[in-house]
Amino acid sequence: KQEVTQIPAALSVPEGENLVLNCSFTDSAIYNLQWFRQDPGKGLTSLLLIQSSQREQTSGRLNASLDKSSGRSTLYIAASQPGDSATYLCAVIQGAQKLVFGQGTRLTINP
């Protein structure tokens, strides 16, 4: 059974810092990996999707990497801003198209 773990559970940093969020998964047989953002009481916003054949994806200040063989992904946020404060969720897709989510990292950027 696939398990997805995100570390740390919560992170608080001052504005302007670069930061890394970590995600690990136990079964490397995945189709892709997705990073989402969730604001309190809201749905999910897809940030980046990395297909199993890819190593990384970039969007603006965000960069996500994937090492399928070791079961790890990182989300790098450059020059953090207070508006980046949210919960970040990592999820993998396997057979039957199911998304398996991690518990999330609650990020707070302090002005």
Next chain:
Amino acid sequence: GAVVSQHPSRVICKSGTSVKIECRSLDFQATTMFWYRQFPKQSLMLMATSNEGSKATYEQGVEKDKFLINHASLTLSTLTVTSAHPEDSSFYICSARGDRDLAYEQYFGPGTRLTVT
């Protein structure tokens, strides 16, 4: 593109009544839709997968008779919580995936907050 809506965004109902939540893909045809449940400060748990025109596939531990799912068209899936109880109070989120999307990306709705009193 790839917008998914949910209605209602919030609903309060009395214990014992039934509540229907709609999930619509607004600008694409969704052959597959998914229903998730999220408890406060927890992650999303998949409840069921529905394919247009066929019966939903429920995850282990999810009561089929309590959470009725209908995916009658390529743009609409509904989740009906029957005989709701306070423990059914939760945040319900749907997602949709279209045939053309070979990366298996799911597009999520904004969620529905259900409170059962």
